[in-house]
Amino acid sequence: xxxxxxxxxxxxxxxxxxxxxxxxxxxxxxxxxxxxxxxxxxxxxxxxxxxxxxxxxxxxxxxxxxxxxxxxxxxxxxxxxxxxxxxxxxxxxxxxxxxxxxxxxxxxxxxxxxxxxxxxxxxxxxxxxxxxxxxxxxxxxxxxx
Amino acid sequence: xxxxxxxxxxxxxxxxxxxxxxxxxxxxxxxxxxxxxxxxxxxxxxxxxxxxxxxxxxxxxxxxxxxxxxxxxxxxxxxxxxxxxxxxxxxxxxxxxxxxxxxxxxxxxxxxxxxxxxxxxxxxxxxxxxxxxxxxxxxxxxxxx
DNA sequence: TTCTTAATTTATAATCATTATAATTTAATA
DNA sequence: TATTAAATTATAATGATTATAAATTAAGAA
Numbered sequence: 302x303x304x305x306x307x308x309x310x311x312x313x314x315x316x317x318x319x320x321x322x323x324x325x326x327x328x329x330x331x332x333x334x335x336x337x338x339x340x341x342x343x344x345x346x347x348x349x350x351x352x353x354x355x356x357x358x359x360x361x362x363x364x365x366x367x368x369x370x371x372x373x374x375x376x377x378x379x380x381x382x383x384x385x386x387x388x389x390x391x392x393x394x395x396x397x398x399x400x401x402x403x404x405x406x407x408x409x410x411x412x413x414x415x416x417x418x419x420x421x422x423x424x425x426x427x428x429x430x431x432x433x434x435x436x437x438x439x440x441x442x443x444x445x446x
Numbered sequence: 447x448x449x450x451x452x453x454x455x456x457x458x459x460x461x462x463x464x465x466x467x468x469x470x471x472x473x474x475x476x477x478x479x480x481x482x483x484x485x486x487x488x489x490x491x492x493x494x495x496x497x498x499x500x501x502x503x504x505x506x507x508x509x510x511x512x513x514x515x516x517x518x519x520x521x522x523x524x525x526x527x528x529x530x531x532x533x534x535x536x537x538x539x540x541x542x543x544x545x546x547x548x549x550x551x552x553x554x555x556x557x558x559x560x561x562x563x564x565x566x567x568x569x570x571x572x573x574x575x576x577x578x579x580x581x582x583x584x585x586x587x588x589x590x591x
Numbered sequence: 592t593t594c595t596t597a598a599t600t601t602a603t604a605a606t607c608a609t610t611a612t613a614a615t616t617t618a619a620t621a
Numbered sequence: 622t623a624t625t626a627a628a629t630t631a632t633a634a635t636g637a638t639t640a641t642a643a644a645t646t647a648a649g650a651a
Contacts (some may be wrong), residue, residue, distance in 0.1 A: 324599090355602065357602080358600055374524060377521065380608090380636080380637075381636090382638090403565075405559040412537075414537065415551070416549075417574070421577040422539070426573040427557065429571075437565075465619095466629080467618095486608090498629085500629060500630045524638095525607080
């Protein structure tokens with residue numbers, strides 16, 4: 302079910318998109334880090350292996366991967382985009398305290414509204430915000446004092 | 447059900463928030479324009495009546511109104527925030543062709559996931575993207591030629 | 592394997608939304 | 622009407638993202 306780097310290579314080759322080292326590294330980072338990283342997260346981490354990496358390349362790569370549908374952009378924050386490998390049936394929860402973004406199981410295809418009968422829906426994002434269990438716990442701690 | 451400017455005045459006064467001319471104009475604009483305007487939309491339109499208006503005031507006002515819960519921020523676009531008077535039970539659809547944002551009826555409180563049992567959910571946004579009926583029609587037209 | 596070339600990467604500047612700062616103005620109360 | 626803390630304004634600063642142009646490289650051809 303989950304795609305490997307080899308699967309992604311095939312898909313890009315079929316679309317005549319060059320398999321540059323940088324592109325594969327960005328893809329690999331997203332495959333291995335299911336943390337919805339920002340451009341900066343990806344850039345800073347990949348720089349360890351690729352000191353010459355440019356932030357513009359990270360942007361270019363992510364934009365290209367989004368256009369071909371392999372990557373999904375999260376606009377759950379108002380100042381910075383976050384990225385993930387495209388995958389179905391989940392929503393996103395952002396903890397307003399620790400800023401972490403969590404996936405949660407949800408059949409987004411099941412969300413219907415008669416108002417949209419004549420619309421063509423191509424993307425569905427469900428964004429929840431609030432406090433995650435960890436932050437709820439530490440709130441508890443501090444109120445105990 | 448729908449709040450008037452007078453209702454908003456009362457709410458702000460109870461919170462000891464000053465009823466400046468600029469703040470009331472921004473609120474009035476949002477009440478009268480259910481178009482999910484951006485800061486620029488609001489700024490450009492209010493300038494006609496308030497030539498001295500500063501964009502920083504529009505930002506300050508919207509941030510304050512969001513903090514007290516009267517206004518909701520939409521991060522459906524990745525480059526620019528959009529604003530609306532807080533109201534329940536609807537999702538948002540953004541047409542990727544004409545860029546218009548539509549409301550659609552949806553009971554967002556009914557969206558559940560067992561994964562979130564231990565989370566405290568404070569905000570729920572449902573963002574769909576695709577083509578609106580008008581843009582689907584004009585696609586039709588152009589393919590007829 | 593080497594050569595060729597268009598595509599990609601890089602460094603950098605530019606752009607645009609948003610926030611910060613400090614001086615000026617004003618709402619609300621005495 | 623006077624007082625004053627809060628709000629507004631003009632402007633600069635910040636930070637994410639995109640544009641530009643020169644240098645590098647992937648991939649196929651020789």
